[in-house]
Amino acid sequence: MPMSSDDQMTDQPDQLLPTTRRALLHRVAVAQAEGRTPSLVAGVVREGRLVWSGARSMIDGHAPDPDVQYRIGSLTKTFVAVLVLRLRDEGLLDLADPLGRHLPGTPADDATVAQLLAHSGGLAAETPEPWWERTDGALRPELGDLLEESPLKHPAGRRHHYSNPGYALLGALVEKLRGEPWGEVLRREVLAPLGMDRTTLLPEHPHAGGFAVHPWADVMLPEPLTDTGLMGPAGQLWSTGADLARWAAFLAAGDDKVLKADTLAEMRRPAVGPEDAEWTSGYGLGLQLRRHEGRLLYGHSGSMPGFTAGLWVSADDGLAAFALSNATSGANTPLLAAQLIGITATHEPRLPAPWRPLSEVDEELLALTGPWYWGAAPNVLRLRAEGVLELTELAGGRRGSRFRPQPDGSWLGLDNYYAGETLRVVRRADGTVSHLDVGSFVYTREPYGPAAAVPGGVDPQGWQAF
Known part of the structure; x- marks a missing residue:
């Protein structure tokens, strides 16, 4: 995907408007200049497509295109x-399994798989x-x-404490259960x-070199490009803008060839309670959560010597954005990616899908619609x-939910108070509907x-005046 100018665009028919493109390019230019980074590439994904x-x-006239690798x-x-x-x-495993059940002999035997995914196992942050x-x-x-002899810094499951060695252990877990290196898997x-x-x-060529920029002078120093070995699952990968656009599309919608949308939704639910009163950030199962300008985003930030990265998805806006730079610090690429989502959503808010009627009518379901009374x-x-x-x-509140039909005739709650609970239509002996049972x-059809x-x-006297 070669680039002929600073503002490159895909050949998709649903490109962004010129004013939106200009605002996005301006934000990227400011981030590169003020962040003093040798190069910076960013992109916006809308409804699963790089737009x-x-x-x-x-270097004038030599900006990277989305096929250049960054760490x-x-x-x-x-x-x-x-x-x-x-x-x-x-x-092959349960998230509640202790790591030692599958990968015994590490200092983290008692930490559960879920705790390692959510950085809540209490393990040390670094090696x-x-x-x-x-x-x-x-x-x-x-x-x-990879860990100290006594690696626990906090009680397991009580708080989020970021642990790079914890993810190295998860990579080793994948290798143990698959029988081959995690990178090949x-x-x-x-x-x-x-x-x-x-x-x-x-x-792999073409790729950017990583640099440190002096904090008080406009001079640079090359950073080493190390192979971190067993610590690789914590931060080894190299990727491109084009590939991260595909990754963002996957994180937004799932792909049955890799992971279903329901499992991805599970990954982005907060795994540990927030510690800040404003709840500006959190963590799910491998995904960071972030509030930015009134939006809930999920994705991840990244940094290694010589590089920073950020990728966020806004499900409500149907948007995602990424940013990559090749300086150890300076350009705040995670913030930049979040800002690109905000700019795009402000200039071009998501259009709601057209309302369409049911393609066929189930008379029994139609008869269930209308008012129901809980007490x-x-x-x-x-x-x-x-x-x-x-x-x-009807009075508002949070008990409302959507329900999906199940093979046995019941309905499974999808969200809010009744998420995971069952709705059943209870019938009388003559087949007529008596009531709905929702989690007991x-x-x-009428109040009491x-x-x-x-x-x-x-009360046999029914409703009365007092």
């Missing part, structure tokens, strides 16, 4: 988490010295070399199916075109009707 990409460089640091963790969730979905990001992985040939099970052939463990509280049940029932409190709560199947019964 804009732009770049700036210290993506801890964005690697999102790939490792997908590999682990694939193992779970196949039944024992020397600094692992700038030293050859051969210095730590065994898993026992990643290539075969994830990268190849998604068409991400420019995402690799080691750099004296009015609710309404609607049948939606996507084939779900929607139960809503009874919903009736005399014949209603309400636990505890209804």
Whole structure:
């Protein structure tokens, strides 16, 4: 995807408007100039397609295109988490399993798989010295070399404490259960199916060199390009803008060849309670959560010596953005990626999908719609075109949920209070509908009707004036 100017665009028919493109390019140019980074490439994905990409460089006329590799640091963790969730979905492990059940003999035997994914196992943030990001992985040939003898810094499961060695252990877990190196498993099970052939463990031409920029002078120093060995699952990967656009599209919608959308939704739910009163950031299962300008984003930031990266998805806006730079610090690429989403959403807000009616009518379901009462509280049940029932409190509140049909005739709650709970249509002996049972709560056609199947019964005198 060659680039002929600083503002490059894809050949997709749904390109962004000129004013949007100009605003995005301006933000990228400011980030490169003020962040003093040798080069910077960024892009916006809308509804799963790369609709804009732009770049700036210290060399006139030589800005990188989306096929140039950059090191993506801890964005690697999102790939490792997908590999682990694939193992779970196949039944090869449970997220509640202690690591020692599958990979015994490490200092983290008692930490659960879920805790390692969510950085809530209480493990140390880094390896024992020397600094692992700038030293050859051969210095730590065994898993026992990745953690101190007493690696727990916090009680397991109580708080989020970021742990790079924890993800190295997850990579080793993948290797143990698959019987081959995690990088090869990643290539075969994830990268190849998604068409991400420019995402690799080691750099492949063309790739950017990594630099440190002096904090007080406009001079640079090359950073080492190390192979971190067993620590690779914490931040080894190299990727391109084009490949990260594909990764963003996958994180937004899933792909049954790799991981279903339901599992991805599980990954982006907060795994540990927030510690800041404003809840500006959190962590799921391998995905960072971030609030930015009123939007809830999920994705990940990344940094390694010489490189920083950021990728975020806004499900509500149908947008994602990435940013990559080749300086150790300076350009805040995670913030830049979030800002690109905000700029695009402000200039071109998402159009709602057209309303369309059901393609066929189920008379029994149609008869269930309308008002239902939980005690004296009015609710309404609607049948939606996507084939779900929607139960809503008329007075507002959070008990409302959508329900998806199940093979046994029941309905599974998808969100809010009744997420994971079951709705059943309870019938009388003559086949007529008596009530709805939603997680044992009874919903009736009238508030405390005399014949209603309400636990505890209804006062025989009925409604009275006092």
